[in-house]
Amino acid sequence: MSNNFIIKNGRVIDPLNSMDQIHNLIVVNGRIASNATSDQELKIIDAKGTLVMPGLIDMHVHLREPGQEYKEDILSGSKAAAAGGFTGVACMPNTDPVNDCAAVTRFILERASQGFCRVYPVGAISKKSRGESLAEFGEMKEAGIVAVSDDGLPVIDSQLMRRALEYAGGLNLRVISHSEEPTLGKGGSMNEGSVSMNMGLKGIPTATESIMVYRDIALAEYTGIPIHIAHVSTAMSAELIRWAKKRGVPVTAETTPHYLSLTEQEVIGYNTNAKMNPPLRTEEDRQAIRQAVADGTIEVIATDHAPHSILEKDVEFDLASNGIIGLETSVPLTLELVRDRLIDYDRFVHLLSVNPAKILGVTGGSLSPGMPADLTIIDPDIRYTYDVSGIISKSRNSPFIGRELQGRAVLTMVDGRITHNLLN
């Protein structure tokens, strides 16, 4: 069986090659080709009415393996990624054990070799993510990490963060910061404001995030080393990042589909599927984040896919774990920005493919001839209900269950291998 295809009549959107037109895309031997020789048999994929784009990359997911395989494992998580249109995911190191050494990195990559998408491990900044001393970035990089982060556990010690930036910079690894000052919102379980007041829940002020975003910007400017701010949730963070970019500070930032589409109102009724960290914020914050995506301040959309079982979610709100799954809802929720005319398809591809590939320094982001055939075909019009029974991830913790969605990935291809297909 050969991996030779002709994807016919789709609207090909390939910003790095300045292409946005109906075009027949050819895949030969797992790579994008400009043409095929007559002896190569091409299987036809009819892509009429769809968008064909470089494979989507989610640079912020939790695959839970090793250690919490009852929530998700690399196989199930990569399958959910493929179903959501992703050809690559970067998995955060907060597994058990933490991915803070080459042995764990190699284990993840070995498991991923059986998976449905490319898996890019992110190494820990500090040993066991305890925020005390640097993990062995160099050896982990040799083993295959693409970035470092103590995601979930903000690096409190500013000297450690500075050293992490410097050391990672020397190895050409991006530092991804979970920017929250942990003492201010201590014990909080949702955004602080009138909703938390009325529900009797301890709040996490927006200042918790701004304080740390500012510190991280200051460190990036001081060291001159790039930093990537994870899951931006507040208006003020967006404003700080906009200001930093104007100053020329090497900072990049991501937000998630949930901060673009939900607010703290979702928590009402003590809905633990709306509990996450940073928490869902106000409508004002949501609008500011949408604007920051529209004007390019935030250049990446990542899901922070965080699977949890009912053991962590069907409990008292204060005790519930943070996070929601997101791989399978990212495309339709991000398409809402296109429908609302905040972004066009060109920027859609930048947010979900070009920019994450560039920041992580991994393959992808374009459909140039010779590139591995990692691509995503999206039907932007299809309407459906996001139903529990259709979820591929092992976990079900999504506030979007029951929602009417529009648009989804109908075919995903990695290296010329079809990993998800709703076309036939």
Place this chain on the structure above:
Amino acid sequence: MKSYHFNHKHILDFSRFSSQDISFILDTAESFKEISRRPIKKVPALRGNTIINLFFEPSTRTRLSFEIAAKRMSADTFNISASTSSATKGESLIDTVRNINAMKPDVIIVRHSHSGAPHMIARHTEGSVINAGDGIHEHPSQGLLDLLTVRDHKKSLDNLKIAIIGDILHSRVAHSDIIGFTTMGSKVYIYGPATFLPRSLSSMGAIICSSMEEALTDADVVMTLRIQKERQNDPLLPSFREYSKLYGINQRRIQLAKPDAIIMHPGPINRGIELAPDVADDPRRSVILDQVTNGVAVRMALLYLVIGAS
């Protein structure tokens, strides 16, 4: 006039009540008061009903009040406290509730340190759930007995000035009171150290004051709240000494209120900190023990009404 039906199967928070609901509960409680004055304090209204006190936090007054209320209505009552339940064996709250539910109780009365726990329990039980205090959220039966006590003394709940002084942020009683008194047409003025007065309290309908004078002047009701010594790991106050000096209610400050103003406190009182002993015991003003007496009548009414609504 439209016929009224009380249709609350659960009593979880005040925000679900209309003013008509509140008046109906208070009227029902009023009619039950005389039962507690009889030589034989028992009526058969809830005979054959099983009522469980499920308390995950220590409580003397509320639990006893609910138990007396249930027994005066001839219900069978059972007490489970966190120390004797499976909570200490690591059983999840939902499993505990499912097991209790399997024994077919009619009402579960819940006190829990986590806000929203009674709401979660209500989703996993067939009977009624009454919130007896959840975290820093609400304490509806205490709010109702406060309303009943004020109505007894002021004849109506309309257009009164209610001053609540103290730790409004963490007081579930204050939250229920603010919503309750506001729903009934009175105005609630709150004051205390600014660490206890987040801006968001105004979303409940309270008026946040910037001085004791503003809060107390011409008040019809002055309520002080217990300062919780167990909250001292969060730097909210420099000292109790300073609290007492700046925010304690004493004879001098109470003069700002109306001459016939009443003094309330949800108890237990830290005498000499939030409330001077001579004010707490002032027979002309203090209605603190009336609150406790009314608690039984209000809880009789709640049990009667939720069972009727089920």
